Amino acid sequence: MTYVPAPWEPPMAGDEVAHLLASLDRLRATFAWKARGLDAAGLAFRLPSSALSIGRLLRHLSRAEDEMFTWKLWGEPPSEPWRSAPWDTDPEWDFTSADTEEPAALYELWTSTVERSRASVRRALDMGGLDHTAHLGWAGQHVSLRRLLFDLVEEYGRHTGHADLLREAIDGVAGEDPPGDMSWPRPFG
Numbered sequence: 001m002t003y004v005p006a007p008w009e010p011p012m013a014g015d016e017v018a019h020l021l022a023s024l025d026r027l028r029a030t031f032a033w034k035a036r037g038l039d040a041a042g043l044a045f046r047l048p049s050s051a052l053s054i055g056r057l058l059r060h061l062s063r064a065e066d067e068m069f070t071w072k073l074w075g076e077p078p079s080e081p082w083r084s085a086p087w088d089t090d091p092e093w094d095f096t097s098a099d100t101e102e103p104a105a106l107y108e109l110w111t112s113t114v115e116r117s118r119a120s121v122r123r124a125l126d127m128g129g130l131d132h133t134a135h136l137g138w139a140g141q142h143v144s145l146r147r148l149l150f151d152l153v154e155e156y157g158r159h160t161g162h163a164d165l166l167r168e169a170i171d172g173v174a175g176e177d178p179p180g181d182m183s184w185p186r187p188f189g
Helices: 016-035 040-044 053-075 093-098 103-131 144-172
Strands: 133-138 141-144
Touching: 016 053, 016 144, 040 053, 040 093, 040 103, 053 093, 053 103, 053 133, 053 144, 103 133, 103 144, 133 144, 141 144
Parallel strands: none
Antiparallel strands: 133 141
């Protein structure tokens, strides 16, 4: 039997770009697996020790994707809903606004944001590879696309672990890798 890897699996032997992008996609796929198929109550479920819910994580990671690959990468204003969000009155709006959002809207926000992120990263790769100079910088030095991708890998790593614990508490779904039959890159339908 021939091994056919899931579409989000990093290559067995590839270059830095292929490994980095596939590692990010594997985290995205694992997060999506932990988030998929939940109703409003499941998305809003929180553990007593945390303010996080899977719905809040969907919303927050959508913001992280958008900020990383619009403002930080290109210096462009963030997309909606982030651009007009009431940050001065609710600094945690990316989390708290998820509490009243319909599941389909949360799933679509995350999916469409990831699709825009992928296109933005492809554009930067075409313009300079992982060394492409991003808009974001401090102390007179701008970060590279490589740094932004690693930052997002770190963000997903942290929050995929949170989603793993939440999902197991919701309905017992546990495991390390998404099922091979999961649709990708639109895991929510």
